Amino acid sequence: MADIFVFAETRGGALRQVALETVAAARQAADALGGELHAMVAGAPGIGQVAESLGQHGADVVLTVEDAGLGRYSPEVAAATAARRIKDSGYRVALFAASAEGRDLAPRVAAILGVSMASDVTEFTVDGDAFTVKHPAYTGKAIATLKLTGTPAVISVRPGAYSATEATRSARIEAVQPAIDPASARVKVTEIGAKTAKVDLAEAPVIVVGGRGLQEAGNFALVEDLAAAFGNAAVGATRAVTDDGWRDPADQIGQTGRVVSPTLYVGVGVSGAIQHLAGMRSSNVIVAINKDKDAPIFKVADYGIVGDLFEVVPKLTEEVKAAKARN
Amino acid sequence: MKIAVCIKRVPDTEMRFTIAPDGKSIESAGLKYEISTFDEYAIEAALRLNEAQGGGEITVVGLGPAGLGELLRRGLSMGADKAIHLTADEVPVDGFAIAQALATALRDGGYDLILFGRNATDTGHGTVGPMVAQLLGLPCVTAITHLAINDGSGTAQRALEGATETVTFPLPAVLSIDEGLGRPRIPSLKGIMAAKKKPLDEQPAQLGPISLTLESLAPPPERPAGRIVGEGAAAVPELVRLLREEAKVL
Numbered sequence: 001m002a003d004i005f006v007f008a009e010t011r012g013g014a015l016r017q018v019a020l021e022t023v024a025a026a027r028q029a030a031d032a033l034g035g036e037l038h039a040m041v042a043g044a045p046g047i048g049q050v051a052e053s054l055g056q057h058g059a060d061v062v063l064t065v066e067d068a069g070l071g072r073y074s075p076e077v078a079a080a081t082a083a084r085r086i087k088d089s090g091y092r093v094a095l096f097a098a099s100a101e102g103r104d105l106a107p108r109v110a111a112i113l114g115v116s117m118a119s120d121v122t123e124f125t126v127d128g129d130a131f132t133v134k135h136p137a138y139t140g141k142a143i144a145t146l147k148l149t150g151t152p153a154v155i156s157v158r159p160g161a162y163s164a165t166e167a168t169r170s171a172r173i174e175a176v177q178p179a180i181d182p183a184s185a186r187v188k189v190t191e192i193g194a195k196t197a198k199v200d201l202a203e204a205p206v207i208v209v210g211g212r213g214l215q216e217a218g219n220f221a222l223v224e225d226l227a228a229a230f231g232n233a234a235v236g237a238t239r240a241v242t243d244d245g246w247r248d249p250a251d252q253i254g255q256t257g258r259v260v261s262p263t264l265y266v267g268v269g270v271s272g273a274i275q276h277l278a279g280m281r282s283s284n285v286i287v288a289i290n291k292d293k294d295a296p297i298f299k300v301a302d303y304g305i306v307g308d309l310f311e312v313v314p315k316l317t318e319e320v321k322a323a324k325a326r327n
Numbered sequence: 328m329k330i331a332v333c334i335k336r337v338p339d340t341e342m343r344f345t346i347a348p349d350g351k352s353i354e355s356a357g358l359k360y361e362i363s364t365f366d367e368y369a370i371e372a373a374l375r376l377n378e379a380q381g382g383g384e385i386t387v388v389g390l391g392p393a394g395l396g397e398l399l400r401r402g403l404s405m406g407a408d409k410a411i412h413l414t415a416d417e418v419p420v421d422g423f424a425i426a427q428a429l430a431t432a433l434r435d436g437g438y439d440l441i442l443f444g445r446n447a448t449d450t451g452h453g454t455v456g457p458m459v460a461q462l463l464g465l466p467c468v469t470a471i472t473h474l475a476i477n478d479g480s481g482t483a484q485r486a487l488e489g490a491t492e493t494v495t496f497p498l499p500a501v502l503s504i505d506e507g508l509g510r511p512r513i514p515s516l517k518g519i520m521a522a523k524k525k526p527l528d529e530q531p532a533q534l535g536p537i538s539l540t541l542e543s544l545a546p547p548p549e550r551p552a553g554r555i556v557g558e559g560a561a562a563v564p565e566l567v568r569l570l571r572e573e574a575k576v577l
Binding site for chain 2: 011016072073075076079099100101103104106107108110111112115116117118119120132135136137138139140141142143144145146147148149150159186187188189190191192193200201202203206230249250252255256257263264274275281282284285286287288293298299300301302303304305306307308311312315316319320323324
């Protein structure tokens with residue numbers, strides 16, 4: 001038997017996009033190994049309602065861990081419950097999303113099981129007794145190929161590396177008891193504050209990034225306006241900009257910030273320092289607007305405009321609005 | 328508080344980065360090493376916690392070859408009180424093997440807090456901190472951006488995708504530190520002089536068995552050469568046309 005375990009991440013009672021991506025990765029592994037895909041969800045009573053969606057995306061069995069104390073992520077309960085199930089059922093592989101939650105959870109599960117793990121992988125294949133995984137190392141400057149031996153193989157999958165796929169089946173539901181009482185957990189999430197209603201960097205299909213070329217914090221309005229014109233865009237910033245306090249450090253894209261791979265990246269007044277490129281070079285389409293024709297960002301940009309951003313960006317905002325209106 | 332900060336020695340790849348002919352390591356000629364970025368933030372976080380509380384003891388702990396010693400000294404010159412060097416010829420990529428060595432070294436230290444950086448800037452797995460917590464049976468919060476400690480318990484914030492999470496935990500605990508708690512200080516001359524007299528204890532690392540190994544390193548896929556659509560605002564209509572018709576992203 002070579003069944004696959006996947007921890008499907010939820011927030012506020014709903015599946016996150018990374019959950020479906022991880023299920024897609026698990027489906028490929030289950031098909032390769034000829035086993036079933038078992039997806040665990042933990043949450044407040046009623047979380048089982050996500051089972052249908054998990055089935056549509058490829059889960060054969062949905063393991064529901066329901067408790068009034070699990071309305072928010074409980075690292076200790078999630079880790080103990082996932083580890084106990086993985087051990088008892090002898091899964092060959094246990095997959096997690098390499099999201100903020102999954103990066104917190106997966107290493108705990110691996111340590112409880114007494115095995116190593118591969119983290120933040122973009123690709124994995126079964127290779128006899130071992131798994132071969134690819135993982136961006138040196139903050140994206142190189143792709144490391146790693147070999148992971150041991151059972152179960154605990155792997156976390158980089159958000160965006162796999163696409164959610166329809167693989168409809170009607171999943172069986174199995175209730176699983178929490179391995180420890182959620183009320184006794186030591187680490188408690190007391191609050192989840194949405195920063196704003198803005199589109200999140202990690203999941204935004206379009207990201208508009210402002211750099212030093214904007215000259216001052218107030219000019220970020222140009223970037224905001226362009227993002228608003230796209231409608232589905234998040235706003236990011238370079239390190240120079242967050243260091244100067246123009247934007248929240250959480251908006252920083254690059255070596256010490258977020259690593260993103262949107263469908264469309266638009267850099268406004270971004271020169272393209274190597275540390276920034278490390279955080280965005282895997283974007284599908286890169287657009288750069290910069291007055292310096294020798295700026296390194298033009299080397300990675302699919303489309304560049306050399307010019308004064310204070311003239312180019314308002315015009316682009318207007319044209320994008322017009323294009324969206326025609327759609 | 329008694330705080331341990333675990334640091335990793337990593338190559339400084341900001342200026343130069345070339346994969347060596349063996350296809351598994353990076354070119355070592357002229358390479359400098361530094362404390363991994365987030366680990367240095369963790370040292371700073373420890374210093375600020377104890378400065379705010381008026382005392383305590385900070386131990387910097389690292390695992391690696393001889394060259395790690397000078398980086399442990401740097402931690403001491405920033406203001407840590409002592410250092411532990413777990414000696415190993417090289418640092419494996421297997422986080423669990425490292426976690427076992429650290430857990431063994433830290434278990435009986437009586438630390439109130441054990442701090443890590445969010446992840447190392449070379450391998451970037453971010454697994455060692457939570458693994459050590461699990462091995463020691465301690466509460467753990469990862470990727471912290473804000474932290475307050477009061478009367479034996481802590482409140483931390485961590486950045487989720489699109490949200491901020493507030494977490495409470497009792498001490499002792501294991502924490503991993505993101506940016507946001509304060510920029511690491513540059514050691515003063517006085518700090519550098521004082522560090523020379525601070526204790527640096529060496530002991531062999533008791534690494535766990537290895538089941539994750541590096542097979543090869545390759546450059547990321549090259550992006551095809553881009554094109555300059557044009558100059559100034561006049562180029563915008565052509566850019567929008569390309570985004571619609573060629574790239575199909577609008």
